[in-house]
Amino acid sequence: MMEDRKKEFYEALIEKDSSYEGLFFVGVKSTGIFCRPTCPARKPKLENCEFYHTAEEALLASFRPCKRCLPLSHPNQVSTLIQTLVKAVEENPEKKWREKDFRELSIDESTARRQFKKRFGMTFVQYARARRMGIAMKEIRSGKGMIDAQLSTGYESSSGFRDAFSKIMGDATASAKENHVLKASWIDTRVGPMIAIADEDALYLVEFVDRRGLEKEIEVLRKKTVSAIIPGKTKTIESIERELELYFEGKSTEFNTPIKLIGTPFQQMVWDKLKEIPAGETRSYSDIAREIGKPTAVRAVARANGANQLALVIPCHRVILSDGSIGGYGGGSARKKWLIDLERENHFKSK
Structure with a gap:
């Protein structure tokens, strides 16, 4: 969220401006709760506020509903x-x-x-x-x-x-000597927070935290790798953080962080083809099916595309429908369009 928008929402919060009801929720980092704009509680400092457009975003960011303003009860009890x-x-x-x-x-x-x-x-x-x-x-x-x-x-x-x-x-209290340990880190970006999961050698997952089915993805990853996942950073996570920062600044679309792909041979074949799509360009699911030599496997290509756990690194967002429409995306169609537009804008700038 842009800084001027944050300041606008904060001013509305201070004034308890009812015209902003439904437009945003505020998460208060010092208390761990989220509120409506008109909450009667004492107002937090701006640096302790995070603003969300929906209650679901606030919940996913770990905030719980305020018991005073009941943010889940608007407009009626x-x-x-x-x-x-x-x-x-x-x-x-x-x-x-x-x-x-x-x-x-x-x-x-x-x-x-x-x-x-x-x-x-x-x-x-x-x-x-x-x-x-x-x-x-x-x-x-x-x-x-x-x-x-x-x-x-x-x-x-x-x-x-x-x-x-x-x-x-997984059980994060288990002995690291008895388990493969992966570390997970939160990464804030311009279009929403992401989570990265990696060991010292490779990146296993990087996704937007509001992605549909993320919870299941992480559970499956943990079971397939027989790992415990604990909070922390690795050199791999530090690498992807730097590359994501450059990406969202429009300075680079290159991702060289080592990755670990966990999928069927068919899925990996599709993912390899996705990596060949240049930034600023798109392909259809049918295009990908033809390029891998399986022109009738359009639906299987779409499923493989959706199974990708390395958002942006494996650019599944560059695959659209045959009629030119955006199509689905685990991180949301609006975000998918934003990413494509960002890449096109910076691609043409570099020409």
Whole structure:
């Protein structure tokens, strides 16, 4: 978010300007909560504020809902059903909800999905997942070497923080001598935060933290590599941080950080072809299928494209639909278009 926009939102927060309701949420780093623009609580300093367009973004960034301004209740007070489910998530944030969990609360799952979608623009499962993932992201963002139980302070579940992290990242308290350890680091970028996971030799994953299915991606990576994933940095992560900074400044589209590809031979063949697409250009899924000698495998190419875990490094965002439209992207179609435009602008500038 641009600095002038942040200042505009901060001024609206100080003034409790109701005209900004629904336009942004503010995450307060000193308290770990996120609020509406009109929250009656004492206002934080600007340097302690992070602004988000949606509640889901705030949740994924590890903030929990404020109990004073109830940011998930605007514009009207939420139903008892929603209050019950939000409370249940806070009491047990590591839970992955199943049909039986709704039955135990005497709540119809489809009703919960419908009410959450109407009120917050996301389903209850998306809400619970964002909360769980946000808790794990907080540990990564803190840069701690191991899970610190004190970081659970502020959560109604004393073990929620540790359990949520462990379910996604593995047992970070296990002996490094007995496990392959990968390290994870939070990287802020112009178009949203990313997470990088690597060891000292190679980069295994770099993704936008709000990517659909990221939680599952990390779990699969951990299991395939038989690793624990702990917060921290490696020389590989430091390398990709430098390259991403140059990329978003429009100074370079080259990525030379060593990578580790984990995929089927077909997926790796597709990913290799994606790396050949020049910055500033795009290809269709059909183009890629023809170029790898499998012209009828368009859908398989699309699936391989979506399975890429190295955003930007393997430029899956450069693949669009045959009619020229943007098509889908794990990090969101708007972000995909922004990335393509950035590369085209800087490509032509360099000519």
